[in-house]
Amino acid sequence: MAPEAIPLRVVFEDEDVLVVDKPAGMVTHPGAGQRTGTLAAAALAHAPGIAGVGGPRRPGIVHRLDKGTSGLIVLAKTQRAYEALTAQLARRSVNRRYLCLVHGTVTRQSGVIDAPIGRDPRSRVRMAVAREGKGKRAVTRFTVLERFPGVSFLECRLETGRTHQIRVHLASLGHPLLGDETYGRRRAAPVGDLELARLIRELDGVALHAAGLSFIHPGSGAPVELLSPLPDRMERLLSRLRHRSP
Numbered sequence: 001m002a003p004e005a006i007p008l009r010v011v012f013e014d015e016d017v018l019v020v021d022k023p024a025g026m027v028t029h030p031g032a033g034q035r036t037g038t039l040a041a042a043a044l045a046h047a048p049g050i051a052g053v054g055g056p057r058r059p060g061i062v063h064r065l066d067k068g069t070s071g072l073i074v075l076a077k078t079q080r081a082y083e084a085l086t087a088q089l090a091r092r093s094v095n096r097r098y099l100c101l102v103h104g105t106v107t108r109q110s111g112v113i114d115a116p117i118g119r120d121p122r123s124r125v126r127m128a129v130a131r132e133g134k135g136k137r138a139v140t141r142f143t144v145l146e147r148f149p150g151v152s153f154l155e156c157r158l159e160t161g162r163t164h165q166i167r168v169h170l171a172s173l174g175h176p177l178l179g180d181e182t183y184g185r186r187r188a189a190p191v192g193d194l195e196l197a198r199l200i201r202e203l204d205g206v207a208l209h210a211a212g213l214s215f216i217h218p219g220s221g222a223p224v225e226l227l228s229p230l231p232d233r234m235e236r237l238l239s240r241l242r243h244r245s246p
Helices: 038-047 048-052 079-091 165-171 193-199 232-244
Strands: 011-012 017-022 070-076 094-101 110-114 118-119 126-127 137-147 151-158 207-218 223-227
Touching: 011 223, 017 038, 017 048, 017 223, 079 207, 094 165, 094 223, 094 232, 110 165, 118 165, 126 165, 137 165, 137 232, 151 165, 151 232, 193 232
Parallel strands: 070 207
Antiparallel strands: 011 017, 017 070, 094 151, 094 207, 110 137, 118 126, 137 151, 207 223
16 A cells, blocks of 8 residues: 555554544545545555554554544554554444434434344445344444434444444434435435535535544553544534524
């Protein structure tokens, strides 16, 4: 992979760990249809020593965020850190907190979605809730923060880290994320609000932000807790929703 001098919003960095606030629209690592402009290539330019960590196509990448999702992502700068952080993910001791806006009114104040996720047999680019005995176990906890006509603002916490987990789980409840054309089937903005529809189109992704990340530092053993404020792309949506609410 060739390093690319793309500016990164660094939240935390030392000799072991690099935590970046990824913008929506940036792919985490090269894949089908996206070879350049990735977070991995930018990290390689920022910290060349990361080249030998993990896999050659995913240098330092411990976990990933979808292209359309913004927020906190941790990369390992040494092999020791990589092994320690991947072990924490496997033990489910890494705390990941997300904020999102979804279609519809989520009636329960909080809940747990425990439903396996696997590849959608009808589309290779989609995931889906799998039949019993199929897929991999996936657990998402959610809490409603605010309700608006036709939209709900949620906090989600991951216990597992499956591909598209939050998107698939919430869509399975009938509440796809705003801006999610893969799982939301181009749902219109609530009650024909043209301004809201425009803000959804301008999301450059989905209304999902990785707002909190905590883990045990692989070198010092100290807890690391990091926060990322809601990006403007979602703040503008919330402002509009609050303004138009009765």
